[in-house]
Each structure stands twice: as C-alpha cells, then as structure tokens.
Amino acid sequence: MDRDAILAKVIEVVEDTLSLGDDVTLGEDTNLKELGADSFDLLELVTALEDEFGVQMADESVGEIVTVGQVVDGIAAAQ
Numbered sequence: 631m632d633r634d635a636i637l638a639k640v641i642e643v644v645e646d647t648l649s650l651g652d653d654v655t656l657g658e659d660t661n662l663k664e665l666g667a668d669s670f671d672l673l674e675l676v677t678a679l680e681d682e683f684g685v686q687m688a689d690e691s692v693g694e695i696v697t698v699g700q701v702v703d704g705i706a707a708a709q
Contacts, residue, residue: 631709636683637702643682644698647675658699675701685709 631639641656648665650656662672676692679685679701685708695701 631683633702633706636705637698639682640679640698640701640705643678644675644701647671647678656698658697658702660698661696662698662701663696679705683709 637658644650644656644662644665645654648662648667648671650665654665662675667675672692672695676687676695680687683705685705687704687708691704691707695704
C-alpha cells in the first residue's frame with residue numbers, strides 16, 4: 631500500500647475514532663492532541679489502526695506519535 635492510500639485510510643480511521651465532524655479537515659501535519667485526543671483516545675486510535683491495517687506498531691513509536699503524518703510513518707514501517 632502506498633503512502634497516499636495509507637494516509638487516506640488513517641484520516642478515515644482518525645475521523646471515526648475521534649468522532650470528528652465534517653467541518654474538521656485533516657492532513658499530515660494535523661496534531662492529534664489539538665483535536666482533543668488524550669492518551670486513552672490515542673491508545674484506542676492505535677488499536678483501531680492496527681486492526682485496520684493488520685499490523686503491530688512498536689510500543690516506543692506509539693508514545694512518540696503527535697501528528698497524522700507520524701501515524702502514517704508508523705504504519706508504513708510496520709508493514
């Protein structure tokens with residue numbers, strides 16, 4: 631799966647997991663905490679992404695995730 635396809639799917643999962651409205655536009659630079667995501671939300675998001683992509687993200691990389699682009703990088707590295 632190429633990076634653009636991963637990004638599109640990650641955005642979809644982030645929108646669903648964080649229950650974001652249609653008025654929020656996400657991109658690679660979008661900061662997840664600025665969207666209101668706390669540590670529990672991030673854990674739930676990572677679990678949803680692992681299920682969606684069939685990967686296991688490294689625990690140390692999960693703690694470093696701040697932006698949507700970093701999520702994409704983590705998934706790409708796990709594939």
